[in-house]
Amino acid sequence: xxxxxxxxxxxxxxxxxxxxxxxxxxxxxxxxxxxxxxxxxxxxxxxxxxxxxxxxxxxxxxxxxxxxxxxxxxxxxxxxxxxxxxxxxxxxxxxxxxxxxxxxxxxxxxxxxxxxxxxxxxxxxxxxxxxxxxxxxxxxxxxxxxxxxxxxxxxxxxxxxxxxxxxxxxxxxxxxxxxxxxxxxxxxxxxxxxxxxxxxxxxxxxxxxxxxxxxxxxxxxxxxxxxxxxxxxxxxxxxxxxxxxxxxxxxxxxxxxxxxxxxxxxxxxxxxxxxxxxxxxxxxxxxxxxxxxxxxxxxxxxxxxxxxxxxxxxxxxxxxxxxxxxxxxxxxxxxxxxxxxxxxxxxxxxxxxxxxxxxxxxxxxxxxxxxxxxxxxxxxxxxxxxxxxxxxxxxxxxxxxxxxxxxxxxxxxxxxxxxxxxxxxxxxxxxxxxxxxxxxxxxxxxxxxxxxxxxxxxxxxxxxxxxxxxxxxxxxxxxxxxxxxxxxxxxxxxxxxxxxxxxxxxxxxxxxxxxxxxxxxxxxxxxxxxxxxxxxxxxxxxxxxxxxxxxxxxxxxxxxxxxxxxxxxxxxxxxxxxxxxxxxxxxxxxxxxxxxxxxxxxxxxxxxxxxxxxxxxxxxxxxxxxxxxxxxxxxxxxxxxxxxxxxxxxxxxxxxxxxxxxxxxxxxxxxxxxxxxxxxxxxxxxxxxxxxxxxxxxxxxxxxxxxxx
Numbered sequence: 043x044x045x046x047x048x049x050x051x052x053x054x055x056x057x058x059x060x061x062x063x064x065x066x067x068x069x070x071x072x073x074x075x076x077x078x079x080x081x082x083x084x085x086x087x088x089x090x091x092x093x094x095x096x097x098x099x100x101x102x103x104x105x106x107x108x109x110x111x112x113x114x115x116x117x118x119x120x121x122x123x124x125x126x127x128x129x130x131x132x133x134x135x136x137x138x139x140x141x142x143x144x145x146x147x148x149x150x151x152x153x154x155x156x157x158x159x160x161x162x163x164x165x166x167x168x169x170x171x172x173x174x175x176x177x178x179x180x181x182x183x184x185x186x187x188x189x190x191x192x193x194x195x196x197x198x199x200x201x202x203x204x205x206x207x208x209x210x211x212x213x214x215x216x217x218x219x220x221x222x223x224x225x226x227x228x229x230x231x232x233x234x235x236x237x238x239x240x241x242x243x244x245x246x247x248x249x250x251x252x253x254x255x256x257x258x259x260x261x262x263x264x265x266x267x268x269x270x271x272x273x274x275x276x277x278x279x280x281x282x283x284x285x286x287x288x289x290x291x292x293x294x295x296x297x298x299x300x301x302x303x304x305x306x307x308x309x310x311x312x313x314x315x316x317x318x319x320x321x322x323x324x325x326x327x328x329x330x331x332x333x334x335x336x337x338x339x340x341x342x343x344x345x346x347x348x349x350x351x352x353x354x355x356x357x358x359x360x361x362x363x364x365x366x367x368x369x370x371x372x373x374x375x376x377x378x379x380x381x382x383x384x385x386x387x388x389x390x391x392x393x394x395x396x397x398x399x400x401x402x403x404x405x406x407x408x409x410x411x412x413x414x415x416x417x418x419x420x421x422x423x424x425x426x427x428x429x430x431x432x433x434x435x436x437x438x439x440x441x442x443x444x445x446x447x448x449x450x451x452x453x454x455x456x457x458x459x460x461x462x463x464x465x466x467x468x469x470x471x472x473x474x475x476x477x478x479x480x481x482x483x484x485x486x487x488x489x490x491x492x493x494x495x496x497x498x499x500x501x502x503x504x505x506x507x508x509x510x511x512x513x514x515x516x517x518x519x520x521x522x523x524x525x526x527x528x529x530x531x532x533x534x535x536x537x538x539x540x541x542x543x544x545x546x547x548x549x550x551x552x553x554x555x556x557x558x559x560x561x562x563x564x565x566x567x568x569x570x571x572x573x574x575x576x577x578x579x580x581x582x583x584x585x586x587x588x589x590x591x592x593x594x595x596x597x598x599x600x601x602x603x604x605x606x607x608x609x610x611x612x613x614x615x616x617x618x619x620x621x622x623x624x625x626x627x628x629x630x631x632x633x634x635x636x637x638x639x640x641x642x643x644x645x646x647x648x649x650x651x652x653x654x655x656x657x658x659x660x661x662x663x664x665x666x667x668x669x670x671x672x673x674x675x676x677x678x679x680x681x682x683x684x685x686x687x688x689x690x691x692x693x694x695x696x697x698x699x700x701x702x703x704x705x706x707x708x709x710x711x712x713x714x715x716x717x718x719x720x721x722x723x724x725x726x727x728x729x730x731x732x733x734x735x736x737x738x739x740x741x742x743x744x745x746x747x748x749x750x751x
Contacts, residue, residue, distance in 0.1 A: 066706060067104035069699045076633070079654045083633060083667065087699045091634075091692040093684075102695065105713040109679075112712055113739045120749050121540070121742070122735040128536045129731050130154040133476025135457060138191075139439035139447055141166065144198020144220060146441070148474075149189065150174075156185025156726035160192055160203060162220055166441055167461045167472045175218050176203060188724025190234045191241075194220065195248035196305060200278070202242045202251055204234050209720030210685040211236040215253060217278065230282045232256045236687030236721065237640045238271040243301035246308030246329060250277040252288060254299045268639040268687075269295045273312060289325065289334050296643045304349040305442075309373055311349050316340050319646025320527050320564065326355065326376050337376045345561075349373060350397035352419055357381060358392055365560040366392035368404065368421075384421040391560040393529065396437050399444035401464045403437045407529050409501050409559055410489075410552040412436065414448060416464070427462055427469055430455060432487050432503065434531040447474070451534045453505045453548075454482035480539040484508055487532075492551070492585035495577040498566075501552040502582045503532065504591070507542055512590035517546045517745040518597050520583055524555035524575035525604035526647055527564035537734060543750030544742060547591055553578035555604075569649045570659040576611040583612070583619050594619050596745050600737075602626030603689060603721065610665025610697065613675060620676040622709075622744040624737050627682055627689050627721050630697040632664035633657075638690045666693075669700045677709035677744045681733060685720035712740065 071086040090098055136148040137158075146166040149158040157178035164171045178187055187205055190213040194201040201220055206213035213234035217226040233253050234240025244251045255274045257267055272290030276282060289312065290299065298315040308329035315322050321340040324347045328335070338344040343361035350356050355376045357369045365388065369381035385392070385404060393412070394405040401424065402417040414427040414435045429435045433452035440446050444464060451457040456478035460469045486508045491499040510516060519541060523530055530552055538548050552558040555567025555575040567575040583599065586592050597620050601609045606628015613623050633651055635641035649656030661667065669675075678701060682694035698713040705711070714736060719725040725733075742748065 065108070066702045066711075067101055067108065069101065069703065071703075078633065078651055078661070079657050081661065083661070085631075085634075085696075086703075087696045090695040090699060091690070093691065098695070102713070102715055105695075105698065106715060109712045109714050109736075112710055113736055113743075117743060117748075118735060118739040121738050122731070124540060124749060125537075125731050125734050125738075128479060128540070129727065129734070131479060132536065133456075133478055135475040136161070136163070136169070136459065137438075137449075140192075140194055141439055141441045142194045142196055142198030143442070144194075146439070147175075147192065147194045147198070147201060147220075149192075153727055155179045156728055157182075157188055157724075160189060160201070160218075162198075167445070167447065167474065169473045173223070175201065175220060175223055178205075182207075184718075185726030185728055186718055188726075190724065193242040193244065193251070195244040195251075196246060196303065197248050199248055200226075200244075202244070202253075204240055204242070206234065206724060208685045208718055209683050209722065209724045211687055211720060211723055213240060215242065215276075226278070228276070228278060228280075228282075230255075230276050230285070232258055235268050237268040237643055238296070238298040239300070241299055241301040243303040243310050245275075245310075246303070248278075250275060250280075252301055252310055254301070255285075266295070269642070271297050271299050273299060273301065289327075296645070298643070302349060304373070305351060307353070307373070309349055311347060311355075313347065317643045317646035318526055319568065320345070320561070321646060322346075324357075326373070328374075335376060337371075338378050342378060344378070346394065348395060348397055350419070351399050352397065354397070356384070356395065356397050356402075358395060360561045363387040364562040364565075365390065368392065368395055368402070370397075384419075385417055386421075391529075391557060393557065394436070396440055398440045398446065398464075401444075401446075403440070403446065405436050407531075407558055407560075410503060410530060410532065410550070412529075412531055425467065432489060432532055434533060447472070452532045453487045453503065453534065453538070454485050456480075456534050478534075480536055482539065482542075485542060490585065490589065492578075492581040494554075494574070494581040496574070498554065498574070498578065500554075500578045500581055501558070502585055503550040503552070504547065504586075505538060505542070505549070506547040510547060514587075514590050514593050516592050516596065517544070517741075517747050518549060518586050518592040519546060519741065520549045520551060520579075520586060520597065520599045521605075522551045522553050522579045522582065522599070522601050522608055523603075523605040524553040524567055524578065524608055526555070526568075527557035527561065528604075529557045537738065540738060540749065544747045545750065546745075546747065547586075549582070549586060549591075551579055551582035553582065553608075568647050570655055572648065572659060573663055575608060576615060576663060579608055579612050580616050580619065583616070587619075595621050598622040598624065598741050598745060600624040600626075601628070603628065606630075606689070606693075607632070607665065611663050613678065614665050614668040614670075615663075617673055617675045622677045622679075622741055624679045624741065625681070625694075627686055628680070628693060628697070629689050630664070630693045631666040632660040633667065635690075635693070640688045641690075666697055666700055669697075669704045671704045673704060674708045675701060675705050675711070677740070678711045679714065679737065679740045680712065681714045681737070682716070683719040683721060683725075684715055684717045688721040691715060709744075 074088040146163040160176040190204040204213040215230040296317040300313040310327035312325040346358040368385040371381040391407040438447040459474035609625035
């Protein structure tokens, strides 16, 4: 139901007086008690989980009114104009490159357009001659239709595009003729969803494609609609109702399937994740027989596989080598037990790799910063792509001619796309990323080590203006994530420019749960060891205080999704250490999250209440259950998307209600729900500008800052 209609409902809300704000909406308590292993847990706000209840929508509307009243004003006007200017005129850039015989396909981000366009670059590393195949702003003027992903056929004649609306990631596949630009009649529903994602791989002849499919119609019970992902085949020109099942009936309920087609030979590789905890199985389809071979199972600890152009199948193994080593085996007879080691485990972590025509490119993670190293196909080291210290470098795409597009950026250097020639060993900048409007010539980056509660050293990347004094008076914004083995790399941010201009210092912590130091770093922060993640973040915050960068009165923290859980945990465990908390699309009720579709996929990362030991760990840190009445909490801004299929929006509603009830006369607890977005993927530029302006208005107001010039 649209927001304006919700607010017009005739349900009167009485208000609770709140110093500094108009009032908090009154929130009814409707206790529900659940019984877990040896524990009864009361939940006063279970009723807020029903997003279809008019009372919930009206309550949410009243919260939005309160948030707008708290944020709107001269400061917000200045920041809204500033971010609209900087983000709305940011340089163009191309991304998600896929090379074919017909040219290089890419997404073109070109503000002030709300969404990127799908383009074809016939000259590859040169944007001249670009052809626009799909301009989403002309399809949807509101900017709420997004491309989830696209896959061109090997010959470049066709491209399959999966699109969804309002950040839902609930996407169907469409097919575009790349020569004419016309959309074909083919429409394949339910290819993508936030639970298991989605994927497409064309057959070698371009006559059709393999794709991920969720249950449809009466195939399974309604509650399984977003589970049991399988692989099906769609022939061009045929109705989707005639598509054929290929593989997947024996995959786990929480399977997440990714498909890839060999550039030569027509082999198909299917990667099957067992939820989000880092377990993978791999299957290869022989094009001659159509049969599938399971090359690796979950227990084999293979993190990634790639089809080489030399007739071999390459694998990244973490078994007994938590920082990774690369193996290779014949693609025609892929037997993992017979695979030969190509690149041995080293001091740094292998995050990704790509076997090319002449070289093997390996993406190494060194605690946050990364490096792209080059090997011969038999594993001989051949140097690295030259980059600055504390930077983020990754392989974007290997072109058919063997040259390589490389993405680079850092905290102070804008994203660039360069062309690396293995023949010359040189890196040349291309025109595939525009020149930045903002610069960081006046800034510096330092990496320091915080000490966590158990003695673990945790890197903290600190971005500040040169000459910043450690006198305890700097506003500091600390960011963290810590989950799923995802590494927090250095990144260029327009928002950081605005923050530094206002006198702020930005810090990014590489905490456990991520992959910055390999799989051991990840496993030290998942399941029953999740508390290590929160200890690391608290240690990073304390480090910023102890080193004289700031004081708790001028310290803020920010995180999203799993990082939103992190925000909830540090908020409830150390409320005295922070002045403000910004949490995006966070998980807060860890006892009920697995009852949501995507929450079931998270069980392999977080654990389940059905296991006594895992329940004990979950209950020990679940933020929603550790809000204590009468506690003075920091100021909190909770942001959520109404169409979020990854984290149910009710997490933010319930957390806001609980915090407001616990501290009605203290610092403001604000809730911002967007009805034009979901988890963040596919959010239009105009909505992103609005969210960013709200976040920095909140932070600067709470930390006593004013925007700089």
